[in-house]
Amino acid sequence: MKGPVLFLGIGGSGMSSLAHMALDLEIPVIGYDQKNSDITDYLKERGVVLYHSIEEIPLNGIQMVVYSSAINDKHKEVFNRIKEQNIPLKHRSEFMHLLVSKQKSISVAGSHGKTSTTTMVSQILTEMGLNPTIMIGGDTSLLQKRGGKIGSGVYAVYESDESDGTFLKHKANFRLLTNIDNDHLDYYHTRENLEQAFLTYMGFDVPGEAVLFANDPGITSVLKSNYKTIVFEKDFHLSLLVSKEQTYEEWFQYLDSNYQNQMTVIEYEITSDCLYFVFENVKYSLTLPYPGIHYLTNGLVALTCALRLGIIPTKSIEILSRYIGVKRRQEILGTWNGVTVIDDYGHHPTEIRMVIQSLKEKNKANGKLHVVFQPHRYTRTKLLLNELADSLLGADYLYLLPIYSAGETPIDGISSMSFLPLVDKTNTVFLSGLVKEDLNEIQSKLLKGDILLCLGAGNVRDWGTYLLNHQN
Structure with a gap:
């Protein structure tokens, strides 16, 4: 792509991350946002031409326009101008897939914990020397003043945001899910629609892997309600994370008996500020610098993903003991x-x-x-x-x-x-x-x-x- 690419709403966390990734690939970037911020200031330092009035943006020579869901009916006029000039128009999720299309992708979804879990996976891969492409919807020292960067390694790690339904386009090679909770019901309208969206995201019928924190009530509910209809694609593998106290009810027995060769089950328990889990008859313990059960369970999701990539638990545990955290999370x-x-x-x-x-x-x-x-x-x-x-x-x-x-x-x-x-x-x-x-x-x-x-x-x-x- 010769560029330039125009980003509408470039000051948002997701859009700015994509803009930084485009800059890493030496694609010229033009941006629109109503306000200046630390985010837009840093983009300008990297050479982005920024406009605060959408009407003033010159469209001549623009190779592609990327927009976020924050750009809506209020901007019909500029969308019409773009279409009249036959400029390709891509939602941010589509553009991200263009950027990572040559790498093995790892997506992280869930009502809560996406940013922390994505950061944990990214930190593990980075410290293992795998130089991943990363897109995180938060500010972390792993990426300094930016939310995204292009890496030369095999893997690309990114958040999958369910707020507008576009995460269903993310059929990544590895699909991680932390939890399902009532949020964004202004978009989904009903709990049933929300759960169906997450079930589709898990992608049992799509080649690849899913790591599910199955002790979460929301995920458990979806699995129990749909287990009779779930069919694994032959090149699909499922990792289920379950608490030691969790009852293996009919849904689990059904999955286990039918797809035991395509499943890994990891049992865990939490005592005080430590999570213990068993893998291949070896007991491991995980502790983190941040308090809270949710951080420990997010960590288990991250190290299970790393395990499926061939990284032994002791390495991931050692790295996560130094978890760097995310700005605005405790x-x-x-x-x-x-x-x-x-x-x-x-x-x-x-x-x-x-x-x-x-x-x-x-x-x-x-x-x-x-x-x-x-x-x-x-x-x-x-x-x-x-x-x-x-x-x-x-x-x-x-x-x-x-x-x-x-x-x-x-x-x-x-x-x-x-x-x-x-x-x-x-x-x-x-x-x-x-x-x-x-x-x-x-x-x-x-x-x-x-x-x-x-x-x-x-x-x-x-x-x-x-x-x-x-x-x-």
């Missing part, structure tokens, strides 16, 4: 008067519950957990209000910010005040959304040894960084 921002300030991207009830439980357990002997929560999107808040409120009950002190709209139109009757009947009113404070004013309220309750957790997918991190930058 990221420690600093300390203020003996209070640890942590930022986390969690915005779905399951994610919220996991991070609160992990930090409460970690800090139980030291102090209280203060949670500044910023609800993400009006639609998600409306759909999951009860579940969101329930997941926040573990906080010792709860501070609720106004809803972060992410560009959505407000919904009548839906606001942070909607949580009021569902949370503990004695420890809940509603914040104004003005950082300095809000922190005056929060600081009065913080004591040495406490944790202040900034939680949400919007700009809630700003409350933590402001506190740290304005220390007494």
Whole structure:
């Protein structure tokens, strides 16, 4: 491809990752995004020509246009201009497949844990000297200031985002699935549609491999509901990860008896902060630098994938003991008067519950957990209000910010005040959304040894960084 390629919505995490990968291949890149950011600044450093007005973009000479799902009906005019000039138009998922088409691909899907698990697989392959192509929907030191890079190795590792259904195009050689939970129901409308999409992603009838964390209730539900119709393609292999306590019900016996030569089953158990698993009659233990059962189970998915690539467990375990983590996933921002300030991207009830439980357990002997929560999107808040409120009950002190709209139109009757009947009113404070004013309220309750957790997918991190930058 001679280029240039135009990326619409280049400031998004997925689109910017693809742009960096194109630059690695020396493809000229032009970008459009409404706002400047650290992401777009770095792209400009690498030579990207950036436009903030979509009408000003010159289309002459453009070889291809790549767009994300954030580019929608509001941009019909530019889509019409592109089509009139017969310029190929590709969704970001299609463009990614063009970039990795000559490598063996490893996709990571799931309602939660995609970014962490993708980073774990990428770290293992990188430290084993395999130089993979990587696309991660988060900021990690593995890639410095970018989310994607082209590697010269055999493998390409990337996240498969289910939010808009395009992950069904990712028929990768290795398909990893961490869990299935109620999310993006604004797109799927029903739980049944969501589960069917994930079942299709697993691809039992497509050559390749699937690694499933089968102890997850969502994955178990899909397998149990569909086991009679599941037929393995002859060149397909399934790795099932199950807890030692899990009951092998009829669905598992059926799969095991019919496809035992095409299956690997790994049993695990978790004690304190350690995960133990057995492979080929050898017992191994996995520990990570980050607290939480979800990190350990994500790690098991990653090292099982590595195992299927021929990397022995002891190597993966040693590498993951130094897991580098991802920005905005239990990221420690600093300390203020003996209070640890942590930022986390969690915005779905399951994610919220996991991070609160992990930090409460970690800090139980030291102090209280203060949670500044910023609800993400009006639609998600409306759909999951009860579940969101329930997941926040573990906080010792709860501070609720106004809803972060992410560009959505407000919904009548839906606001942070909607949580009021569902949370503990004695420890809940509603914040104004003005950082300095809000922190005056929060600081009065913080004591040495406490944790202040900034939680949400919007700009809630700003409350933590402001506190740290304005220390007494």
